[in-house]
Structures are given as C-alpha cells and as structure tokens.
Amino acid sequence: MVELATPTTIEELRALAGSGRLIAGGTDILVQMRDGRDEPSLIDVSNIADGAPAVVITAGVAELSAMAPISAIVSGLAGRLPAVAASARLFGSLQIRNRATFGGNLANASPAADMVPPLVAAAAHVVVEGPGGSRQVPVAELATGPGRTALGPDEWISLIRVPLPEGEDGFLKLGGRSAMAISIVSLAWRWSRDEDGALRGVRLALGAVAPTVVRAPGAEAALEGRAPSDDVVVAAVEALRGDIAPIDDVRASAWYRREVAGDLLREALET
Numbered sequence: 176m177v178e179l180a181t182p183t184t185i186e187e188l189r190a191l192a193g194s195g196r197l198i199a200g201g202t203d204i205l206v207q208m209r210d211g212r213d214e215p216s217l218i219d220v221s222n223i224a225d226g227a228p229a230v231v232i233t234a235g236v237a238e239l240s241a242m243a244p245i246s247a248i249v250s251g252l253a254g255r256l257p258a259v260a261a262s263a264r265l266f267g268s269l270q271i272r273n274r275a276t277f278g279g280n281l282a283n284a285s286p287a288a289d290m291v292p293p294l295v296a297a298a299a300h301v302v303v304e305g306p307g308g309s310r311q312v313p314v315a316e317l318a319t320g321p322g323r324t325a326l327g328p329d330e331w332i333s334l335i336r337v338p339l340p341e342g343e344d345g346f347l348k349l350g351g352r353s354a355m356a357i358s359i360v361s362l363a364w365r366w367s368r369d370e371d372g373a374l375r376g377v378r379l380a381l382g383a384v385a386p387t388v389v390r391a392p393g394a395e396a397a398l399e400g401r402a403p404s405d406d407v408v409v410a411a412v413e414a415l416r417g418d419i420a421p422i423d424d425v426r427a428s429a430w431y432r433r434e435v436a437g438d439l440l441r442e443a444l445e446t
C-alpha cells in the first residue's frame with residue numbers, strides 16, 4: 176500500500192517536504208516501482224504547476240518550470256533554446272512528453288538523461304527549494320553519480336534558469352532506434368563564430384559516456400579560437416574521444432560509444 180499526498184500549492188508542498196518521495200510525471204519512478212523499488216509514501220507534485228507559466232523569458236534568460244510537462248516547455252519556448260527543443264523533440268513519445276518533466280529528468284540522474292546535456296552546455300542553473308529557503312545549483316553539479324544528486328531529502332527543483340544562446344547551439348543523439356530509445360551517446364554544444372569563422376565560447380556536454388553528463392575540455396580547447404577546418408575537426412574529434420570514459424553495457428560497447436561521440440561532434444561542426 177502506497178500513501179499518496181497531493182499538494183496543490185508550494186506552501187502545502189513545503190509542509191510535506193521530506194515525508195515521502197516526489198512523483199511528477201511518474202515516467203521513471205513508476206517504472207522503478209514496478210521493478211521492485213519500495214516507496215511507501217509519494218508526494219505528487221503534478222498539480223502544482225497548473226496555471227503557472229511553463230516558461231518565462233527575462234533579460235536573456237529562460238526560466239523553465241521544473242514541474243511542467245516537457246511538451247508545455249517546448250511550446251512556451253517558441254524556438255528560443257534550439258538545443259533544448261531539439262532534445263525534447265527526440266524525447267520518448269508524445270504521451271511521455273505530456274507527462275515527463277525537466278525536474279524528474281534531472282533528479283532521476285541517469286547518465287543518459289536527454290534534457291541534461293543541452294542544459295550543461297548552456298551553463299544553466301537549477302533553483303532548489305526546501306523548508307529552509309532556496310539555493311541555486313549549476314546543472315553540471317546536480318547529479319553526483321547514477322541515480323544520485325546533490326538534493327537533500329526535503330528539497331525539490333522548482334525552476335531551471337537557462338541563458339539564451341548568443342551564437343549557435345544544438346543537440347544530437349544516437350539511440351538504438353530513431354524514437355523511444357535511451358541514448359547510446361548524446362552531444363549538446365554551444366559556441367559563437369567570429370567574422371573569420373573562428374569558434375568562441377565553445378561548450379560541449381555529452382550524455383551516456385560517463386557516470387554523469389560531462390563536458391569535454393580537450394575538445395573544447397581544440398576548437399576554441401579556431402575555424403573548424405578539416406585539421407581542426409580531426410584534432411577535436413580525437414581530443415573528444417580522449418575526454419570521455421564510457422563503459423560497456425547492454426546497449427553498446429565503450430569502443431562504439433567513443434566512435435559515435437566523435438562522429439556526433441563532426442556532424443555538429445559540419446551542420
């Protein structure tokens with residue numbers, strides 16, 4: 176028997192915080208419970224977002240509700256965060272996107288979580304709330320390992336603050352099939368281009384190649400300040416394959432993931 180609390184306001188959630196595990200869309204946690212995970216008490220946060228805007232844009236920053244369905248976030252963005260929108264378009268199915276939330280994707284802390292690489296590449300922060308008040312955490316520091324986060328047991332993610340891109344950004348993923356597949360490798364990027372074509376402010380983030388979503392410092396350095404000529408692309412792809420530490424698992428070998436990660440970067444640079 177599972178106890179279910181259904182707060183409809185933040186004040187009600189604050190009073191309940193810590194008394195059970197949060198459930199938003201349920202697209203991860205219900206699957207885990209069906210597979211035997213014991214959760215005696217759940218706090219359903221899916222009614223809290225009702226009526227509040229999914230997206231607010233202010234002074235170069237998009238604030239995304241952590242509790243709104245991914246489909247509502249994409250409609251609210253109206254194309255302003257292309258990498259986030261690209262990731263969301265490839266996410267699950269329409270039914271999943273109508274239930275699943277950014278908060279759930281971030282807090283579930285899967286190394287293959289698809290909404291995370293675009294947020295890390297964008298240097299986004301989450302706003303974390305709890306009975307003691309609120310704090311900001313870089314998305315890159317939220318997951319501390321597979322299924323583990325820096326969140327306290329009575330804290331929740333309320334918002335994601337994402338700087339709008341000044342140049343280009345994007346997202347590519349390879350799954351076992353073209354839809355409804357967990358990423359084998361995913362790549363998000365942000366950069367600007369000088370008039371001479373040199374890349375500036377290069378940020379790369381990869382999913383499913385390490386215990387958490389990671390940056391690629393060697394590849395970023397190989398691209399920074401350079402126009403992506405054939406030689407530069409070859410060097411960056413090589414550096415990227417050295418930056419990551421994938422594992423062999425049921426979906427792919429470490430060798431294949433390294434190859435694909437490099438191929439995705441080449442595709443991003445050629446797009």
Ligand SMILES: Cc1cc2nc3c(=O)[nH]c(=O)nc-3n(C[C@H](O)[C@H](O)[C@H](O)COP(=O)(O)OP(=O)(O)OC[C@H]3O[C@@H](n4cnc5c(N)ncnc54)[C@H](O)[C@@H]3O)c2cc1C
Nearest residue numbers: 197199200201202203204267275276278279280282289332
């Ligand atoms: C068929 C199918 C296809 C899928 N496809 C994809 C895909 O393409 N890409 C992908 O990345 N994932 C995919 N998933 C996984 C899942 O849909 C996502 O991770 C989703 O974003 C989880 O969100 P949720 O709201 O359903 O989380 P829930 O299942 O409700 O919760 C997940 C975890 O997050 C915690 N949590 C929820 N909200 C908050 C919050 N606001 N603050 C703090 N903690 C919170 C919960 O306590 C729980 O531990 C798929 C799942 C299914 C079943």
